[in-house]
Amino acid sequence: MVNFMYEERRITAGIIGEIDHHNAAMMRRKIDMELKERVPEEMVFDFERVTFMDSSGVGLIMGRYRLMNEIGGKIIIKNASDRIKKVMKLSGIDKVARML
Amino acid sequence: MKNEMKLSFLSVSENEAFARTAVAAFVAQFNPAIDELADIRTAVSEAVTNAIVHGYKEEKGYVHLTVKVSDDRVVYIQIKDSGCGIKDVKRAMQPLFTTAHDDERAGLGFAVMESFMDKLDVKSKYGYGTKVNMKKILLSSENEEY
Numbered sequence A: 001m002v003n004f005m006y007e008e009r010r011i012t013a014g015i016i017g018e019i020d021h022h023n024a025a026m027m028r029r030k031i032d033m034e035l036k037e038r039v040p041e042e043m044v045f046d047f048e049r050v051t052f053m054d055s056s057g058v059g060l061i062m063g064r065y066r067l068m069n070e071i072g073g074k075i076i077i078k079n080a081s082d083r084i085k086k087v088m089k090l091s092g093i094d095k096v097a098r099m100l
Numbered sequence B: 001m002k003n004e005m006k007l008s009f010l011s012v013s014e015n016e017a018f019a020r021t022a023v024a025a026f027v028a029q030f031n032p033a034i035d036e037l038a039d040i041r042t043a044v045s046e047a048v049t050n051a052i053v054h055g056y057k058e059e060k061g062y063v064h065l066t067v068k069v070s071d072d073r074v075v076y077i078q079i080k081d082s083g084c085g086i087k088d089v090k091r092a093m094q095p096l097f098t099t100a101h102d103d104e105r106a107g108l109g110f111a112v113m114e115s116f117m118d119k120l121d122v123k124s125k126y127g128y129g130t131k132v133n134m135k136k137i138l139l140s141s142e143n144e145e146y
Ligand SMILES: Nc1ncnc2c1ncn2[C@@H]1O[C@H](COP(=O)(O)OP(=O)(O)O)[C@@H](O)[C@H]1O
Pocket: A055, B046, B050, B051, B052, B054, B055, B056, B081, B083, B084, B085, B086, B092, B093, B097, B098, B099, B100, B105, B106, B107, B108, B109, B110, B111, B130
């Protein structure tokens, strides 16, 4: 599940539950709808309520990073657990996105 | 104590969560550390997803999963499919390599298995299927019976 919060030119996507290949497809559709509609300058991914993530989550974030890059915006990753950070670091995503 | 289990399930993406949860529930009886269990859950998710997404693609076939735990707390996991197989395993295992860019795969499944487990071995026959063997050594249990 994904909850959205809006401030000025920023969207925060609060992801809830498990990010795997099965769930990522639905999350991607929801997030991309918001991106297309609002064209934000900043896209924040809040991982506070993510209970599981495998490399499908990296694909999800990388894909959104590319979209945001195309429209000149940036992405921020918030509240990722050490375990999730470990998966993300394998991809080098921590070098292109700010991690809070 | 030692124990063993086998599971076969259809290659539908709903079974990714089922498989990793089932393996974690089975291994939980050995009182692993929380991190060890999370490592196993993640690695199983990667291997099962690969069997479903790459091995069988749009076809439906069975994924076979075996878990064995030995007396000395070593967990052996095998995930097997009879899907398309891998032409060049060495290349497939390189971080960021993927044949499914459109699907937003990150190319990190094998890298995750490798870094979260103690041993990873991939055998594949192009046109016939793929076998992934993984091993995880559980450190001493806190609830040891004595
Ligand atoms: N069970 C399998 N059957 C066929 N091909 C596979 C299998 N597992 C992995 N592969 C191949 O190896 C590549 C790399 O796998 P992986 O590291 O998990 O990355 P990803 O799944 O993101 O592509 C896949 O893109 C695919 O070409």
